[in-house]
Amino acid sequence: MYKLLLGWRYLKTRYLALVCVISVMLGVATLIVVNGVMAGFQTKLRDRLHGVLADITVEGLEFEGFHNPEAQMARIAASPVGKYVAVMSPTIESPAMLQYQFRGATITKMVKLIGVDAQSRAAIGGFSEYLQDNDGKPRPASFELSDAAKFRLDAFRAPTPPAPLEGLPTGPGEPPAPDNWIHEEKKITGAILGHGLAHFRQPKPDGSSVEVYTAEPGDIVTIVCPGGGKLTPEFDRFAVAGYFRSEMSEYDCGLVFVPFDHLQRLRGMQDRATAIQIKLTDYSKARLVVAELKNIFSPHLYAVQTWEDKQGPVLAAIEIERGILNVLLFLIVGVAGFGILAVFSMIVVEKTRDIGILKALGASNAGVLGIFLGYGLLLGTVGDVLGTGLGLTITSYLNEIEAFLSSLSGQHVFNRQVYNFATIPVDIRVSNVVWVNIGAIAVAAAFSLIPAFKAARMQPVRALRFE
Amino acid sequence: MLEAINLHKSYRRDAVSVSVLRGVDLAVREGEFLSVIGASGSGKSTLLHLLGALDTPDTGEVRFEGRRVDTLPARDRERLRNQSVGFVFQFYHLLPELTALENVLMPAMISRGILRWLGTRGAVRKQAMDLLDRVGLSHRLHHRPRELSGGELQRASIARALIMNPKVLLADEPTGNLDEGTGAGILTLLRGLHSDGLTIVMVTHNLELTLSTDRVVRLAAGRVETPSNPSLRLLSPAC
Ligand SMILES: Nc1ncnc2c1ncn2[C@@H]1O[C@H](COP(=O)(O)OP(=O)(O)OP(=O)(O)O)[C@@H](O)[C@H]1O
Ligand SMILES: [Mg+2]
Numbered sequence: 001m002y003k004l005l006l007g008w009r010y011l012k013t014r015y016l017a018l019v020c021v022i023s024v025m026l027g028v029a030t031l032i033v034v035n036g037v038m039a040g041f042q043t044k045l046r047d048r049l050h051g052v053l054a055d056i057t058v059e060g061l062e063f064e065g066f067h068n069p070e071a072q073m074a075r076i077a078a079s080p081v082g083k084y085v086a087v088m089s090p091t092i093e094s095p096a097m098l099q100y101q102f103r104g105a106t107i108t109k110m111v112k113l114i115g116v117d118a119q120s121r122a123a124i125g126g127f128s129e130y131l132q133d134n135d136g137k138p139r140p141a142s143f144e145l146s147d148a149a150k151f152r153l154d155a156f157r158a159p160t161p162p163a164p165l166e167g168l169p170t171g172p173g174e175p176p177a178p179d180n181w182i183h184e185e186k187k188i189t190g191a192i193l194g195h196g197l198a199h200f201r202q203p204k205p206d207g208s209s210v211e212v213y214t215a216e217p218g219d220i221v222t223i224v225c226p227g228g229g230k231l232t233p234e235f236d237r238f239a240v241a242g243y244f245r246s247e248m249s250e251y252d253c254g255l256v257f258v259p260f261d262h263l264q265r266l267r268g269m270q271d272r273a274t275a276i277q278i279k280l281t282d283y284s285k286a287r288l289v290v291a292e293l294k295n296i297f298s299p300h301l302y303a304v305q306t307w308e309d310k311q312g313p314v315l316a317a318i319e320i321e322r323g324i325l326n327v328l329l330f331l332i333v334g335v336a337g338f339g340i341l342a343v344f345s346m347i348v349v350e351k352t353r354d355i356g357i358l359k360a361l362g363a364s365n366a367g368v369l370g371i372f373l374g375y376g377l378l379l380g381t382v383g384d385v386l387g388t389g390l391g392l393t394i395t396s397y398l399n400e401i402e403a404f405l406s407s408l409s410g411q412h413v414f415n416r417q418v419y420n421f422a423t424i425p426v427d428i429r430v431s432n433v434v435w436v437n438i439g440a441i442a443v444a445a446a447f448s449l450i451p452a453f454k455a456a457r458m459q460p461v462r463a464l465r466f467e
Numbered sequence: 468m469l470e471a472i473n474l475h476k477s478y479r480r481d482a483v484s485v486s487v488l489r490g491v492d493l494a495v496r497e498g499e500f501l502s503v504i505g506a507s508g509s510g511k512s513t514l515l516h517l518l519g520a521l522d523t524p525d526t527g528e529v530r531f532e533g534r535r536v537d538t539l540p541a542r543d544r545e546r547l548r549n550q551s552v553g554f555v556f557q558f559y560h561l562l563p564e565l566t567a568l569e570n571v572l573m574p575a576m577i578s579r580g581i582l583r584w585l586g587t588r589g590a591v592r593k594q595a596m597d598l599l600d601r602v603g604l605s606h607r608l609h610h611r612p613r614e615l616s617g618g619e620l621q622r623a624s625i626a627r628a629l630i631m632n633p634k635v636l637l638a639d640e641p642t643g644n645l646d647e648g649t650g651a652g653i654l655t656l657l658r659g660l661h662s663d664g665l666t667i668v669m670v671t672h673n674l675e676l677t678l679s680t681d682r683v684v685r686l687a688a689g690r691v692e693t694p695s696n697p698s699l700r701l702l703s704p705a706c
Contacts, residue, residue, distance in 0.1 A: 001584040002576035009564035357560045360521055361574045361627075362549020364542065461522040464560065 002358075003367060007375040010351075016343050017379055023336035024383025024440055025390060031329050031436045032391025032428075037398070038322050039432065040425030049314060051246050052126045052255070053307035054089075054277035056289060061301055064228045065092065069273035072297075076278070081292040084285045089120035090273035092263045096225035098197060098256055102214040109197055111256045113225050115263030118142050124279045127257075130246040131192065134213055139242040143190035143259050145218060146241075152218030153188065153239050189262050190241030191221065196253035198243060215240050223256065228269035236266050333440050336383070337447035340376060344451035348372065355455050356463025369456035376448025380441040387440070388433060399423045468666060469495040469518055469635055474527035476513055487513050488524070489689030495635070495668055500661045502677040503670045505686030511670040512557070512639050514686065518668065519552045519637045520544045532634070549578050553628030555638040559620040561612040567623045568608040571595040574631050591630075598626040602656055618649035625656065635666040643672060654679060 011017055058076075060066035069090035076085060096113035099106060118141045122128035128141035139146070145153060198215040215221060217240050224235040238258060245252055264270055280286060286306045293304045308315060348355075355368055394401065402424060405413050414424050471493040477486040487510040495501050495518075505511050516522040517529055520536050529537040536547055548554070561570045575591045576584055584591075599605050602622035612620060621641055628636055638657065642650030654676055661667050669680065677683045684691050 001579065001581045002573060004581070005569070005576070006562070006564065013564050353560065354562050357556075357562060358573075358577070359545075360519075360548060360554055360556075360560075361577055362545045362547075363577050364545050367577065459522070461516050464521075464556070 002363070003370040003374045006371050007378050010347065010375055011378055011382070014347060016346065017375075020336070020340045020343050020379045020444075021383040021386065023339045024333070024380055024444060025387035027333035027336045028384055028387025028436055028440045029391035029394065030332055031326070031440075032388060032433055033394050033398070034325065034329055035322075035432050035436070036391070036395040036426045036428045037424060038325060039427040039429055042318055042322065043427045044425045045318060046315070048246070048248050049311045050126060050307050051248050052130075052251055053310055054124045054126070055280045055283055055286060056278040056293070056304065056306050057275050057310075058278065058293060058297055059275040059303045059305070060273070061303060065269060065272045065274035066301070068271055069276060072273075073276060075296055076276070076293065079292055079296055081285070081289040084280050084282060084289050085278055086281045087120060087123040087279040089117055089124050089277045090260065090275070091116050091121070091277055092260060092267065092269060092272075092274045094225045094263070094267065094274070096223050096256065098193075098221055098223055100215050100219060100221040107214060110254075111194070111197065111223075112254050113223060113263065114255060114257050115260040116257055117260040121277065124277045126246075127244075130244050131242055132195075132245055133242055134216055143192065143241050143257075145190050145239055149190075149216075149218035149239065149241065152216065153220070156219070188220070188237065188239045189259060191223070191238035192242050192244050192257040193221070193240055194252045194255045195243040195245035196249060197256065198240065217242060223258070225267060228267040228272060234266050234268070236262075330439060333443050336440075337443040340379060340444055341447040341450060344372065344376065344448050345454070347375075348451045348455045351455070352458065352463045352466040355458050356460050356466065359458070359460035360464065365456040368458075369452045372448055372452035372455050373445060376444050376452070377441060379448075380444025383444070384437050384440050388437060392428065392433075395426050395428055398426055468497045468532050469668070470528075470530040471514070471518060472528040472530065474514070474517060474524045474529070476510070476517065476522075476524050487689060488517075491527070491686070491689070491691050493684065493691050495666060498661075498664055498666055499682060500658070500667045500680045501669070502680040502683050503668065503686060504672070504674065504677060504683060505670075507672075509686045510689060511686050515637050515639050515668065515670055519554050520547045521554070549574055550631050551634050553631070553633035553636040555621070555624050555628050555636065555641050557640040557643050559612070559617075559624045561620060561623060561627070563612050566609045566611055567599065567604060567615065567619075568592075568595055570612070570623055571599060571626045571630055574627065578631065595626070595630055598629055599623070602626045603652075617645050618652065621645065621649075621653055622656070625653070629660070633665075635668065636660065638667065638669040640670050640672065642676065650676070 058072070066072065073088045073090065076082060076088060092115035094113045094115075096111050097108060098111045099108045101107070116127070122141035129138075131139045131141060133139045133146065193215060199211050199213045201209045202212045203209045219240045220237050221240060222235060222237050224233055226232070227234045244255055244257060260273075264272065278289075280289060286308075290304050290306055290309075297304060358368060358371075402413050471491050474488050474491040475486075476488040477484050479485075491514060493514075503511050503514065513522070517524050517537070520529070520531075520539075523537050527537075528535055531547065531551065536544065539547070561567075562573065565573065572591060572595050575595070579587065596605065596608065599608060599622075602625055604619055604622045604626065607615060607619055607623075612623075615623065625636075625638075625641070628638075636657075641657070642653050645653065650673070657667055657669065658679055667680075669676075671677065684693065686692075
């Protein structure tokens with residue numbers, strides 16, 4: 001009891017101790033703020049990395065994909081983990097070449113062509129929320145052309161060519177004349193292009209830049225891809241229906257979406273698919289589902305992966321970065337610890353006579369040790385509580401603080417262009433705050449241990465005679 | 468009840484050894500008011516520290532109620548200091564962060580764990596207030612030591628020494644830093660305690676104060692001697 005009383009009184013009467021409290025407070029606040037921001041960025045980045053990836057994908061390892069996706073999906077739904085599956089969507093993925101005309105020049109790009117069933121794919125997530133028109137407004141998850149796009153398509157479409165002369169032999173294997181593709185009856189299918197594939201940034205003399213669309217909705221693009229069975233080139237013309245803009249350049253500059261059934265026909269993959277995308281009702285069950293699906297789908301023919309498996313190395317890198325940053329930042333608390341050591345050593349010297357008195361009154365070594373250890377813990381705890389409060393306050397008002405600092409300095413402290421985030425993302429994790437608190441208190445206690453031992457070992461008479 | 472047998476104590480600083488006590492023999496009887504006199508530096512405080520188990524002798528024995536205490540383990544010596552001996556210091560030695568009342572309560576707090584303290588707090592506080600009342604300090608319960616006068620400090624420190632109902636009170640020049648009137652007041656207080664049955668050993672410079680004690684011994688040349696001075700002999704009839 002007297003340990004608490006004395007510890008508390010020392011805390012109230014020693015302003016020097018405030019230095020310790022403040023240093024612990026600042027350390028804890030820094031750790032909480034930095035962790036909050038780091039976790040915020042991490043969450044955002046994870047979202048981005050998750051991006052177009054479904055929770056779980058079952059991919060056929062064969063080039064021509066696997067047979068009867070409907071039946072495969074029925075197998076998944078009927079399996080013991082079927083209850084965790086919210087939505088499934090079959091897709092076909094294939095490397096492809098994209099080509100279109102812009103101001104008389106031919107633009108050709110390597111792309112990944114993805115055939116999706118717009119509706120079920122939208123339910124998987126990471127698709128429809130990224131779709132937009134050339135005015136930047138979101139567009140529905142379908143390959144239908146908007147009215148404006150249809151108008152543009154019709155306006156630029158070449159006039160109906162004369163019917164081919166009769167009797168002219170068109171031998172087998174001879175490609176049809178390109179113009180035969182376009183005639184009134186043929187309905188052109190829409191395609192959704194990665195945003196980066198259809199626009200570029202044109203710098204202006206004043207240093208700013210303007211976005212220029214090279215393929216507008218309604219423009220025609222040609223896509224060439226290998227056939228499903230053999231490596232025969234297949235090609236078709238599509239009309240741009242809209243753009244896919246996830247802010248992940250890997251996706252925005254490489255993906256082209258077309259309707260699933262159309263790609264099936266184009267590649268000669270009737271009733272086949274290359275992958276099944278799965279969205280789970282509860283992502284925490286992902287490991288369980290993957291394990292079960294690996295039983296159903298032979299690993300020789302299928303790869304079953306969560307999105308995290310696919311993005312494994314990047315996620316691991318972020319995690320390592322955060323770990324290292326935490327270790328470095330914890331050194332701040334370490335510095336606070338040395339402050340405690342210094343201040344405590346002084347206080348113990350200053351309190352030598354009091355220690356002698358306490359011992360003369362029958363206090364044990366452990367008791368005296370307890371006073372100073374308790375004092376250290378108290379300092380740590382008070383600094384911790386204040387630091388947690390300060391840290392949480394700063395984190396919750398981080399964007400306001402940033403705005404204020406920006407208005408003071410006239411420059412953006414947080415450049416939104418770099419990350420494409422509208423605000424500084426923060427994410428406060430309770431477990432993290434708890435660990436920071438435990439760590440800081442432990443450091444405070446550890447560094448008060450040495451002075452406390454020194455105090456405990458004092459001889460009462462010598463301490464009493466201390467001048 | 469408190470016995471010193473052939474005590475030797477020397478202080479060593481660097482290579483120089485100062486021999487302070489050289490064979491002290493002293494027996495304090497139960498219920499006695501003994502005063503110890505001696506020149507400054509003769510080792511009076513040293514002797515008192517040994518008797519109160521604050522320090523250990525180089526050789527010799529200290530016995531309390533027939534039990535040897537100088538060789539007891541630390542834990543038992545702590546309990547002895549806490550519960551059986553009351554110590555009054557020359558320089559009061561109150562804890563500056565605590566009020567007078569808290570200072571008086573300190574030995575009781577030390578002796579109890581937090582739960583027992585919370586359980587018995589009311590009773591102990593009452594006892595402490597009664598003690599402070601007895602030493603005439605009931606109007607200064609919540610003052611800090613720096614707000615008290617020397618006499619008041621010494622009264623508080625006497626109250627602190629009594630809170631655990633010790634069997635013997637060791638007082639090291641309790642009036643040394645006080646003016647005559649205040650010193651006399653303290654002595655009256657001690658005499659009152661003695662008449663209630665408390666054994667007291669008091670170290671003093673002031674020969675007049677020894678007048679009202681049962682017995683006087685003098686420390687000189689590291690030994691206890693019965694005062695040879697006739698006037699002192701006269702002053703200490705019990706000797
Ligand atoms: N820790 C120590 N180291 C060295 N010498 C010491 C120590 N403590 C006491 N002494 C010496 O021991 C001698 C006795 O000291 P002590 O305090 O017992 O004397 P005293 O009789 O109480 O004197 P006073 O009447 O002035 O209080 C003194 O000469 C002192 O210098
Ligand atoms: Mg002395």
